[in-house]
Amino acid sequence: xxxKEKDQNLIIFTHPIIKIKKTIGQKAADNLTKFIGSxxxxxxxxxxxxxxxxxxxxLIISKKWDPxxxxxxxxxxxxxxxIQAPIILMSQNREAEKERLKLQYDYxxxxxxEKEIEEIKKQLNRIERKLN
Numbered sequence: 001x002x003x004k005e006k007d008q009n010l011i012i013f014t015h016p017i018i019k020i021k022k023t024i025g026q027k028a029a030d031n032l033t034k035f036i037g038s039x040x041x042x043x044x045x046x047x048x049x050x051x052x053x054x055x056x057x058x059l060i061i062s063k064k065w066d067p068x069x070x071x072x073x074x075x076x077x078x079x080x081x082x083i084q085a086p087i088i089l090m091s092q093n094r095e096a097e098k099e100r101l102k103l104q105y106d107y108x109x110x111x112x113x114e115k116e117i118e119e120i121k122k123q124l125n126r127i128e129r130k131l132n
Contacts, residue, residue, distance in 0.1 A: 026094060033091040036084060049073070 022030070035041055052073055056064045066072035 020098070022094075026090075029087045029091045030094070032084075033088050036088065 052066070053070065056066050056070065056073075057068060
């Protein structure tokens, strides 16, 4: 049931739950969530916001497409948030479901182990009675 994998000096126990196949949409949501939650994304996105504000507040170009108070920028950020939020929630829900399945698997494994330990104790008690 539990697969052991050797990784240098470590033994890693792999749950069968981890091997559940993901759909293309699930993989995309997980990858997007991983990228959105990284420093790389924050730095890139912060840079884009700073450039947007600088370009639209200085006289570098004669026609500013989004002057202060940056209404277009607010619209873009709102749309981005509206798209990102459900994708992040889908990824989190999938992780929660995977965690729930792992906990259920662990619980069932613990119950089985407990029964086996009880059987071993009974056998040891029988052996002890026979020896005395």
